Amino acid sequence: MIEVRGLTKRYGSRTAVDGLSFDVRPGRVTGFLGPNGAGKSTTLRMVLDLDRPTAGSAHIGGRRYRELACPLREVGALLDAGAAHGGRTARGHLLILAESNRIGAKRVDEVLARVGLEPAARTRIKGFSLGMRQRLGIAAALLGDPPVLLFDEPVNGLDPEGIRWIRDLMRSLAAEGRTVLVSSHLMSEMAVTADHLIVIGQGRLLADTGMSDFITTNARTTVLVRSPRPGELACVLDRAHIASDPQDDGSLLVAGVGADAARIGDLAAEAGLPVHELTVLRASLEDAYLAMTAGATEFAASKREG
Numbered sequence: 057m058i059e060v061r062g063l064t065k066r067y068g069s070r071t072a073v074d075g076l077s078f079d080v081r082p083g084r085v086t087g088f089l090g091p092n093g094a095g096k097s098t099t100l101r102m103v104l105d106l107d108r109p110t111a112g113s114a115h116i117g118g119r120r121y122r123e124l125a126c127p128l129r130e131v132g133a134l135l136d137a138g139a140a141h142g143g144r145t146a147r148g149h150l151l152i153l154a155e156s157n158r159i160g161a162k163r164v165d166e167v168l169a170r171v172g173l174e175p176a177a178r179t180r181i182k183g184f185s186l187g188m189r190q191r192l193g194i195a196a197a198l199l200g201d202p203p204v205l206l207f208d209e210p211v212n213g214l215d216p217e218g219i220r221w222i223r224d225l226m227r228s229l230a231a232e233g234r235t236v237l238v239s240s241h242l243m244s245e246m247a248v249t250a251d252h253l254i255v256i257g258q259g260r261l262l263a264d265t266g267m268s269d270f271i272t273t274n275a276r277t278t279v280l281v282r283s284p285r286p287g288e289l290a291c292v293l294d295r296a297h298i299a300s301d302p303q304d305d306g307s308l309l310v311a312g313v314g315a316d317a318a319r320i321g322d323l324a325a326e327a328g329l330p331v332h333e334l335t336v337l338r339a340s341l342e343d344a345y346l347a348m349t350a351g352a353t354e355f356a357a358s359k360r361e362g
């Protein structure tokens with residue numbers, strides 16, 4: 057469990073993180089989203105005590121990072137996959153980390169196997185591809201078998217196979233009961249990886265909600281209705297105060313509050329109009345995310361003007 061309370065970071069006159077409070081719970085993947093510069097990395101750095109908060113606190117399992125007796129056993133993090141020394145081998149790099157945290161060599165071999173780096177264990181890191189570096193960074197995060205894991209943009213620059221591998225890993229870590237917080241810009245990827253979302257904009261909390269609630273609340277569902285008599289159907293809907301938008305192919309799209317497939321179907325039946333298709337077009341996470349963050353930008357702009 058991670059508990060963030062009133063977390064604030066100012067760099068001079070710029071407020072990067074602004075009174076942020078949220079919990080990250082175990083047993084599920086929590087996606088951490090926000091536009092560029094929203095303050096995600098700064099937040100993660102403060103949770104890991106790599107940056108000092110101007111105000112507020114972050115606790116991991118009830119303690120601040122600096123109070124953890126053996127941090128690697130409490131929290132694992134992938135912040136910058138390029139951080140390992142290029143002259144070392146993958147195994148050598150992990151052995152040094154393990155030794156300084158009193159973790160045995162057996163665990164090094166276990167994590168190398170878990171991330172699929174066994175064949176490259178004795179290869180120098182400077183010859184590693186981006187995907188191999190990400191795997192090595194994840195191996196380091198897993199070294200202490202920690203209950204809490206933080207990943208900042210783990211799929212950056214990975215090929216589809218690497219992206220799928222990370223997705224499966226995140227989900228299996230959560231299924232083991234761990235707390236998993238992952239930031240990403242790839243909405244399609246987040247949509248299939250995360251169970252819960254924390255969205256920030258300009259350092260402030262915009263949403264802390266389940267994935268499906270987030271989409272339902274922030275993006276309009278649309279209903280597509282197709283009838284051989286679209287003009288008459290549009291009039292029937294109009295009389296029920298449901299606005300429809302005629303499409304070139306003869307179908308009608310109904311968005312917003314009137315987008316209720318059952319009601320549209322009932323109205324057509326009452327009017328004796330045939331319906332050949334009635335489809336609920338669900339919004340994507342990307343639609344919902346863009347709608348929400350666009351709103352946040354407008355809000356910030358009007359606030360500044362006011």
Ligand SMILES: Nc1ncnc2c1ncn2[C@@H]1O[C@H](COP(=O)(O)OP(=O)(O)OP(=O)(O)O)[C@@H](O)[C@H]1O
Binds near residue numbers: 067070071093095097
């Ligand atoms: N060391 C620093 N000195 C001054 N400003 C900083 C520093 N680190 C971050 N910032 C500023 O704080 C804000 C938040 O940055 P941060 O990197 O946390 O955002 P982010 O959400 O991780 O963005 P991205 O998605 O682009 O990585 C930005 O405006 C950034 O310019």
